[in-house]
Amino acid sequence: MSKNLYIKTFGCQMNERDSEIIEQLLAQEGYIATAEPEGADLILINTCSIREKAEQKVFSLLGSLRPEKQKNPKLLLGVTGCVAQQEGEQIRARMPHVDLIIGTQQIYRLPEMLDRLSQGVTSKEIATDMEASFTIPPFQKLLNIAPSPLPVAASGCKRFVTIMQGCDNFCSYCVVPGTRGRETSRQVADIVEEVEILVSQGVREITLLGQNVNSYGTTNQVADQQINFPKLLRKVAGIKGVQRLRFTTSHPKDLTEELMRCFAEIDNLCPHFHLPVQSGSNAVLRRMNRKYTVETYLAKVDLLRQYRPDIALATDIIVGFPGENIDDFQATMDLLNRVRFHSSFSFKYSDRPHTRSAEFGDKISEEEKNRRLSTFQQQQDLISFERNCEYIGKKVEVMVEAVHMKNLKGRTLGNHIVHCPDSAASLVPGDLVMVRILDAGKHSLKGKIEN
Numbered sequence: 001m002s003k004n005l006y007i008k009t010f011g012c013q014m015n016e017r018d019s020e021i022i023e024q025l026l027a028q029e030g031y032i033a034t035a036e037p038e039g040a041d042l043i044l045i046n047t048c049s050i051r052e053k054a055e056q057k058v059f060s061l062l063g064s065l066r067p068e069k070q071k072n073p074k075l076l077l078g079v080t081g082c083v084a085q086q087e088g089e090q091i092r093a094r095m096p097h098v099d100l101i102i103g104t105q106q107i108y109r110l111p112e113m114l115d116r117l118s119q120g121v122t123s124k125e126i127a128t129d130m131e132a133s134f135t136i137p138p139f140q141k142l143l144n145i146a147p148s149p150l151p152v153a154a155s156g157c158k159r160f161v162t163i164m165q166g167c168d169n170f171c172s173y174c175v176v177p178g179t180r181g182r183e184t185s186r187q188v189a190d191i192v193e194e195v196e197i198l199v200s201q202g203v204r205e206i207t208l209l210g211q212n213v214n215s216y217g218t219t220n221q222v223a224d225q226q227i228n229f230p231k232l233l234r235k236v237a238g239i240k241g242v243q244r245l246r247f248t249t250s251h252p253k254d255l256t257e258e259l260m261r262c263f264a265e266i267d268n269l270c271p272h273f274h275l276p277v278q279s280g281s282n283a284v285l286r287r288m289n290r291k292y293t294v295e296t297y298l299a300k301v302d303l304l305r306q307y308r309p310d311i312a313l314a315t316d317i318i319v320g321f322p323g324e325n326i327d328d329f330q331a332t333m334d335l336l337n338r339v340r341f342h343s344s345f346s347f348k349y350s351d352r353p354h355t356r357s358a359e360f361g362d363k364i365s366e367e368e369k370n371r372r373l374s375t376f377q378q379q380q381d382l383i384s385f386e387r388n389c390e391y392i393g394k395k396v397e398v399m400v401e402a403v404h405m406k407n408l409k410g411r412t413l414g415n416h417i418v419h420c421p422d423s424a425a426s427l428v429p430g431d432l433v434m435v436r437i438l439d440a441g442k443h444s445l446k447g448k449i450e451n
């Protein structure tokens with residue numbers, strides 16, 4: 001008999017991909033994924049702990065599910081992802097109605113855990129057994145467990161393919177090295193096979209995923225020798241059917257000229273690059289343990305733009321890092337105005353458990369962090385708007401992602417969202433159309449199909 005599975009996913013694309021893997025795994029056990037929690041037999045919360053706010057959301061959602069559990073004692077409630085990995089004990093203590101807590105590298109053991117749970121074994125006993133029997137290299141097992149991807153209808157025309165996991169960079173503020181473990185690269189053959197299956201099912205856009213894709217193959221435990229990220233990119237780009245190729249995320253210190261050259265030479269590699277800088281102040285970058293300077297970052301951006309002048313650059317910024325003074329913050333604003341990123345994700349610094357910066361003195365007040373964040377975001381909005389206006393009048397290639405009534409939504413090569421109201425043509429997700437851009441806002445473009 002089939003059972004209903006509802007997964008709520010927080011956090012980054014790694015988590016989104018993990019949720020898909022979980023769906024695939026549990027489909028083999030008779031679970032059907034549903035879009036709503038009502039009527040679910042199993043609810044999984046795939047969690048993120050990157051910032052305090054993300055973690056608070058998890059605890060409040062878990063709390064709000066308590067009455068559901070009381071109403072329906074057969075309902076199973078599980079927590080996966082980064083909070084589960086780091087704060088398993090705390091979840092167990094604060095949320096006794098949670099049945100399962102599964103760390104990031106153990107999701108492939110979910111079917112076995114559910115099985116044991118149904119035999120009456122408690123979740124604490126399962127967790128203890130798991131630790132005792134932990135012998136298989138988890139990542140290898142995890143990534144190769146579900147070779148047959150979801151049907152395209154369920155997932156659209158673009159998909160993520162994980163190429164590496166974990167992070168060895170230990171930025172002083174970041175939980176990821178703790179929640180995802182050491183960098184581990186996947187075998188080329190497995191990556192190629194997964195992409196081939198996806199395109200054979202009609203997927204047209206592939207995004208290669210990792211916390212730090214630029215170091216793919218260099219700190220490998222699993223990947224083949226003699227391969228690095230630019231070579232992998234060329235290989236994947238060459239797979240027939242891959243219309244658009246993207247990747248995320250990159251650490252600036254590992255961005256090489258060989259990779260920049262890919263943007264000039266690989267036709268289907270999209271001119272879109274997420275290169276998190278975090279701060280425009282060398283003093284702050286040093287305390288963040290980022291291992292590059294503002295000068296080397298800017299030099300890389302300049303060179304990248306020589307290889308690919310139309311590249312759309314995105315970044316991540318943290319404001320209010322401990323000890324960030326007004327001059328440091330101004331340096332971040334100067335960097336924004338110099339690079340003029342197409343878009344950015346900006347965050348208020350937040351202390352995280354087991355990170356070095358949590359111990360740093362000279363914390364910035366919440367009020368001042370708010371002020372800096374809004375100053376930064378206002379300027380970014382203005383720049384995004386100006387950048388978007390540069391497209392007005394141009395004809396650009398758009399991949400259709402959704403069609404609702406006659407309104408089409410899609411993305412440009414640079415990853416800008418485009419809306420085309422009143423599109424008469426019958427189009428489906430994955431179709432490529434040429435669009436004349438007629439208007440721009442700070443977050444999207446508006447246009448008209450003009451094939």
Ligand code: SAH
Pocket residue numbers: 050051173174175176210211212249250251276278316317318347348349350351352
């Ligand atoms: N691996 C990616 C980033 C993953 S986390 C990279 O290095 O590019 C995504 C973003 O969250 C980071 O780039 C950073 O800007 C932000 N972030 C991470 N830890 C944070 C913290 N403690 N407080 C605020 N923002 C944080």
Ligand code: SF4
Pocket residue numbers: 167168169170171174175176177211212251
């Ligand atoms: Fe976190 Fe730094 Fe690793 Fe990115 S590179 S995941 S910010 S430790």
Ligand code: F3S
Pocket residue numbers: 010011012013014015047048049050081082175176179180
């Ligand atoms: Fe969050 Fe974990 Fe991703 S902490 S950002 S879900 S790696």
